[in-house]
Amino acid sequence: MYVIENSYLRVEIHSAGAELRSLYDKKQLRELLWQRDPKFWGKSSPVLFPFVGELKDGNYRHDNETYKMPKHGFARNCDFEVVRHTEEEISFLSLSTDVTKQFYPFDFELYLHYKLHHTRLSCTYEVRNRSSFDMLFSIGGHPAFQLDLSPGRDVSDYYLAFPDDHMLKRYFIRDGLLHSQPQWQGLEGLRLYLQNDMFKDDAWVLKDLRSTEIYLKNRIGDYQIKLDFAGFPxxxxxAPMGAPFICVEPWCGVNDLETHTGDLERKEGVIRLDPFSKWRKTWGVTVGQN
Structure with missing residues (x-):
């Protein structure tokens, strides 16, 4: 386990998957990240690469070859190397191997950069294409934020505030695949209140948000996390049913559509990266009180 910290936050990241394992608020003396209890979910914040979500029939086609790929890709199960580590910053690297090429035929470098600045933790994904041909990929985060459900508190005491949205364009996931028609979800004063059964049919996928940052808060007013995700479409x-956490996941990529043909070039949300070039995108978490 590796640690970065400052006067406000203490952060732990494991080299297995370069996964964020702890986000501790020193001022409020509380852990904000889900602590991987397998009763509900044995992860805390895996990186989703080279695909987000599930593929139709569990495979895809590229250059007349068919490849299998597990849900959310393989990076979350890879061992990363630490290539930089200071008191407030750390960078991890994973490289393509003969094993990864059995699932994904591209030469790549995948970096995860974590950095603290006051009460904000940033997570930067950097992908480098080491191939002489275009690389196709998706990537995303899956952070799980722990909720205080001590006696007298309930999931419905928490809400997500969308400062620039009055309605949400929500897409359903059915049997792991994305339905092509959206449902509009109304907000109460720019707020989406959490409910115990809101994910009984699987995750919500939101598109075309005006907000580039959202807030996880509670009615009492003693809990606030801001997630900024500009550039993530x-x-x-x-969350699992009854779980004391909520995953708020910035994605560049998405599950296959129900109507997808399996051709990687036509996959929704896929990113095309030129030969010997790099791509970067950052999301961040800012901790603070209302």
């Missing part, structure tokens, strides 16, 4: 929301 999709936002996933998910």
């Amino acid at each position: 999709y936002l996933g929301l998910w």
Whole structure:
């Protein structure tokens, strides 16, 4: 386990999957990240690469070859190397191997950069194409934020505030695949209140948000997390039934559509990266009180 910290936050990241394992608020003396209890979910914040979500029939085609790929890709199960580590910053690297090429035929470098600045933790994904041909990929985050459900408190005491949206364009996931028609979800004063059964049919996928940052708060007013995700075209929301956490997931990529043909070039949300070039995108979490 590796640690970065400052006067406000203490952060732990494991080299297995370069996964964020702890986000501790020193001022409020509380852990904000889900602590991986397998009763509900044995992860805390995996990176989703080279695809987000599930593929139709569990495979895809590229250059007349068919490849299998597990849900959310393989990076979350890879061991990353630490290539930089200071008191407030750390960078991890994973490289393509003969094993990864059995699932994904591209030469790549995947970096995860974590950095603290006052009460904000940023997570930057950097992908480098080491191939002489275009690389096709998706990537996303899956952070799970712990909710205080001590006696007298309930999931419905928490809400997500969308400062620039009055309605949400929500897409359903059915049997792991994205339905092509959206449902409009109204907000109460720019707020989406959490409910115990809101994810009984799987995750919510939001598109075309005007907001580039959202807030996770509670009615009492003693809990606030801001997630900024400018440049991420999709936002996933998910939690198991009855779980004391909520996943708020910035995605560049999404599950296959129900109508997808399996051709990687036509996959929704896929990113095309030129030969020997790089791509970067950052999301961040800012901790503070109302």
